[in-house]
Amino acid sequence: MSTHSPALPLNRAGVVVRIGGELRFLVAQAVRRFLPTPALSQIAGSDLTMALVDGQVLAIIAVGPRGSALTVCEVAGELVGLLGADPEAVGFFEADGSGVSYRGERAPALDVTELVRSSVRGAVVEREAHA
Amino acid sequence: MTTLSAEERQRLAESLASALKASSDAAQASSQAGTHASRQASDIEALLEGGERLALRGRELRSSVQELRDTLERGRLSTLNAALEGARLGEVAGKALLAMTDEVRSALGHGADVLDDHAARVGELERERERLLLALGPLADAARALASEAARAADRSRSQQGALAELALELRQGLGVDPELGGLVARASREAADLLDTLAALEARGAAEQALELRQRVAALIDAKSTDEP
Numbered sequence: 001m002s003t004h005s006p007a008l009p010l011n012r013a014g015v016v017v018r019i020g021g022e023l024r025f026l027v028a029q030a031v032r033r034f035l036p037t038p039a040l041s042q043i044a045g046s047d048l049t050m051a052l053v054d055g056q057v058l059a060i061i062a063v064g065p066r067g068s069a070l071t072v073c074e075v076a077g078e079l080v081g082l083l084g085a086d087p088e089a090v091g092f093f094e095a096d097g098s099g100v101s102y103r104g105e106r107a108p109a110l111d112v113t114e115l116v117r118s119s120v121r122g123a124v125v126e127r128e129a130h131a
Numbered sequence: 132m133t134t135l136s137a138e139e140r141q142r143l144a145e146s147l148a149s150a151l152k153a154s155s156d157a158a159q160a161s162s163q164a165g166t167h168a169s170r171q172a173s174d175i176e177a178l179l180e181g182g183e184r185l186a187l188r189g190r191e192l193r194s195s196v197q198e199l200r201d202t203l204e205r206g207r208l209s210t211l212n213a214a215l216e217g218a219r220l221g222e223v224a225g226k227a228l229l230a231m232t233d234e235v236r237s238a239l240g241h242g243a244d245v246l247d248d249h250a251a252r253v254g255e256l257e258r259e260r261e262r263l264l265l266a267l268g269p270l271a272d273a274a275r276a277l278a279s280e281a282a283r284a285a286d287r288s289r290s291q292q293g294a295l296a297e298l299a300l301e302l303r304q305g306l307g308v309d310p311e312l313g314g315l316v317a318r319a320s321r322e323a324a325d326l327l328d329t330l331a332a333l334e335a336r337g338a339a340e341q342a343l344e345l346r347q348r349v350a351a352l353i354d355a356k357s358t359d360e361p
Contacts, residue, residue, distance in 0.1 A: 092218065092222050
């Protein structure tokens with residue numbers, strides 16, 4: 001007889017990424033696709049970075065050292081690129097807390113919405129400091 | 132004017148003849164050495180040019196390795212995108228797609244490992260080529276210097292030959308010393324001594340009759356030659 005609640009699935013669908021040597025987990029619904037790292041453009045007077053991908057301008061958030069791929073996520077209907085989150089594996093992984101377990105290693109969940117919020121907050125604080 | 136005895140004249144002629152021959156040999160040897168050294172320098176130059184061509188090929192190989200690496204990375208990302216679609220389909224529906232993408236990604240990973248191995252070997256070849264070129268550079272310089280030195284030696288030998296020829300002419304005109312004649316006389320003396328040794332050897336081996344017959348034939352030839360001369 002299973003001790004798990006039906007509301008808590010045993011496996012989670014998503015992506016295990018490596019950020020600066022650490023594993024993190026992104027749920028499948030949050031990730032749109034993976035792309036080779038595009039040419040990046042810095043927005044003058046800010047720390048914001050943009051990239052042109054398939055004719056669409058994406059906001060880029062650097063979460064780690066620049067790797068070989070750009071992980072494109074969707075947050076509230078908008079696309080955002082995570083730079084430095086190199087995909088290690090995609091599929092179903094054993095749930096472990098808010099994240100998953102991958103090859104015996106814990107990969108905590110990466111909240112992209114919170115990441116975008118804190119990035120925007122950081123940009124605002126910086127703009128105010130400059131003003 | 133100094134007068135020389137026949138014996139002194141002959142000695143001088145013989146010395147002059149041998150000096151002329153030595154000078155001629157030296158000029159020929161210097162010329163040959165120069166030719167060999169020039170050829171060696173050209174061969175080494177050709178090897179250096181070959182090394183430069185290899186460097187170009189190495190750069191092309193590195194570029195194509197990078198192109199292949201980029202292609203494999205794009206392939207890896209495509210399999211990850213396909214796997215993402217599989218993950219969205221659910222554990223049951225996406226299972227086959229996930230398994231297939233895993234297999235393809237594993238094959239691509241193996242290809243990338245092999246490519247890294249090739250790139251490392253290309254790097255080793257490049258370093259080996261650089262070491263060879265570094266070693267060949269001084270060799271080419273040495274061969275060029277040797278060719279130049281041999282050419283100078285050949286020039287000097289030719290000058291010596293000219294000076295000796297002039298000396299021979301002066302001696303012939305002033306003292307009647309003829310190196311060619313001296314050389315012939317010296318050769319005739321050597322051959323006469325050899326003939327006498329051979330005849331003595333024949334007699335020592337009990338062939339006295341044959342030796343006597345040969346002596347008579349030689350004497351007859353000398354007599355006939357003396358009679359012919361006025």
